[in-house]
Amino acid sequence: MAKKKLLVVTGGGDCPGLNAVIRAIVKRAAQSPDWEVWGSIEAYNGLLRTPKEIVLLDSAAVAGIHVRGGTIIKTTNKGGPFSWPVQNPDGSWSAVDRSDELVEILRQEGFQAVISIGGDGSQRISKALYDKGVPIIGVPKTIDNDLAATDFTFGFQTAVQIATESFDRLVSTAESHHRVMIMEVMGRHAGWIALHTAIAGGAEVCLIPEIPYDIHKVAQRLHQRFNNGRGFAHVVIAEGAKPKDGTITARLATEVGYENLRLGGVAYQLSAQLRAAGLTADIRETVLGHVQRGGTPIAFDRVLATQFGVKAFEMVLAEQFGQMVSYRNNTIVSVPLQEAIANYNYVQVDSFLIQTARGVGISFGD
Numbered sequence: 001m002a003k004k005k006l007l008v009v010t011g012g013g014d015c016p017g018l019n020a021v022i023r024a025i026v027k028r029a030a031q032s033p034d035w036e037v038w039g040s041i042e043a044y045n046g047l048l049r050t051p052k053e054i055v056l057l058d059s060a061a062v063a064g065i066h067v068r069g070g071t072i073i074k075t076t077n078k079g080g081p082f083s084w085p086v087q088n089p090d091g092s093w094s095a096v097d098r099s100d101e102l103v104e105i106l107r108q109e110g111f112q113a114v115i116s117i118g119g120d121g122s123q124r125i126s127k128a129l130y131d132k133g134v135p136i137i138g139v140p141k142t143i144d145n146d147l148a149a150t151d152f153t154f155g156f157q158t159a160v161q162i163a164t165e166s167f168d169r170l171v172s173t174a175e176s177h178h179r180v181m182i183m184e185v186m187g188r189h190a191g192w193i194a195l196h197t198a199i200a201g202g203a204e205v206c207l208i209p210e211i212p213y214d215i216h217k218v219a220q221r222l223h224q225r226f227n228n229g230r231g232f233a234h235v236v237i238a239e240g241a242k243p244k245d246g247t248i249t250a251r252l253a254t255e256v257g258y259e260n261l262r263l264g265g266v267a268y269q270l271s272a273q274l275r276a277a278g279l280t281a282d283i284r285e286t287v288l289g290h291v292q293r294g295g296t297p298i299a300f301d302r303v304l305a306t307q308f309g310v311k312a313f314e315m316v317l318a319e320q321f322g323q324m325v326s327y328r329n330n331t332i333v334s335v336p337l338q339e340a341i342a343n344y345n346y347v348q349v350d351s352f353l354i355q356t357a358r359g360v361g362i363s364f365g366d
Contacts, residue, residue: 003036006316007111008057010071011043011080011122015141015155016297017305020066021117022073024309026057032317038111039073043122044081046073047105048098054109066302069295078255080125103132113316117141119153120341121260123324127337130322137315138324138337139308143293145192148345149335150326154305159186159292160196166288167201167236174232179282180222180274182235184267186292191347193292194238195354198362204233205363207270209240209248210347213365218270219277221363226281233281237270239263264289307332 008025010018022039029035037057040046046053055061055073065072079085081102083095106114113135116126119142126138140147143159163185174181187193191208198206205221207213218235225233240263242248249266267285274283297305308325311332315323323334347354357364 002110004034004113005109005111006035006037006313007040007047007054007106007109007114008037008073009040009043009114009116009118010073010075010141011116011118011125012075012077012141013119013143014070014075014293015143016069016158016293016295017154017301018071018075018117018141019062019068020297020302020305021139021141021154021309021312022057022071023062023066024306025115025313026059026062028310028313030059032313035316042074042076043118044102044125045076045079047102047109048081048084052105066306067296069293069297077121077260080121082125082128099129099132103129103134106134113137113321115139115312115316119144120147120344123147123337124341126324127322127341130337135319135321136337137312137321138340139312140324140326140340143193144187144190146188146190146345147340148343149324149340150328152304152327154301154308155293155297156192157300157304158295158297159193160200161298162292162295163193163197163236163288164200166286166291167197167203167234170234170286171201171232174234174284177282178226178230178232179284180225180233180235180279182237182267182270182283182285184237184239184264184285184287186288187238187240188263189240190345191238191241192345194236194241195347195357198236199353199357199360201234201236202360203236203362205235205365206357207235207237207241207365208347209238209242210349211364211366212242212244212246214244215270215273215277215365218363218365219274219279221365222274222279222281229281231281235270237266239266241266241270243273
């Protein structure tokens with residue numbers, strides 16, 4: 001008797017813990033011998049390419065991968081089944097909708113369920129495919145922690161740990177040279193990584209997208225850390241932070257199929273603003289960038305990712321399609337995909353975490 005086929009895809013940016021989810025799905029599926037698990041290379045691209053790139057994910061394929069960063073079935077944040085890049089005869093590019101073709105390929109290949117591991121963009125694709133009749137389940141993934149339907153996404157805690165360790169290393173050099181060190185972290189339009197890092201590291205200033213800053217107040221707070229040119233201070237700034245009446249530091253992407261703004265470089269903008277505001281201390285900038293995305297996931301993220309993977313397969317068995325796995329109140333549950341993508345998970349400016357930061361003297365420049 002032919003086995004039932006489950007397809008696993010990883011989409012969007014890479015994230016510590018992706019392999020732990022894949023491993024958990026495969027190991028849980030091994031306890032249901034009538035199922036086999038397959039992976040599509042680079043999200044749905046593996047199905048839409050000719051020849052197809054899909055691989056069998058058995059116990060041997062996933063052995064020991066939970067300690068590895070990245071994803072063994074690769075990922076992409078460009079294009080997708082609803083916006084497939086096609087080069088025109090004149091060399092320009094346009095996008096075509098291949099979603100109906102993808103649905104037919106899934107049927108032809110005999111896949112009876114799909115688990116999509118990804119962030120906001122990936123789960124929007126999941127919802128759209130579910131509306132077309134695809135039996136799909138979502139697993140939330142992003143270092144930015146910006147999915148509102150779950151308390152945490154795996155990968156976030158690892159990104160915070162990497163950022164905090166980097167911050168700790170900047171303390172000694174700032175102290176030695178009497179400098180202001182500005183460290184820029186990821187997060188796109190949410191300040192979760194910056195906020196957690198600032199509290200964990202003991203920053204004087206934390207600048208996040210949710211609280212536009214007054215550069216003069218930032219400069220004043222930093223100036224208080226110096227006496228006759230001696231002293232040191234630290235700023236953690238989220239890549240999406242912006243001054244009052246200002247805009248984020250970003251540029252349009254030039255890569256084919258990549259529609260998001262490319263954030264980055266706000267640390268250098270802040271440095272120039274501080275000098276213009278009269279801060280005379282030496283200033284140095286560090287942009288962590290993709291360092292936060294890679295490497296071994298910490299234990300918290302491995303455990304959370306494993307819980308998500310097991311839950312996702314059990315949702316397949318229960319045919320709970322159109323749902324996303326979620327971590328809420330220290331319990332693994334499921335929520336409708338529509339709810340999962342309905343709201344962006346911004347830092348609430350009146351939250352206890354913000355109050356905690358203010359309580360230990362961290363300035364948000366407001």
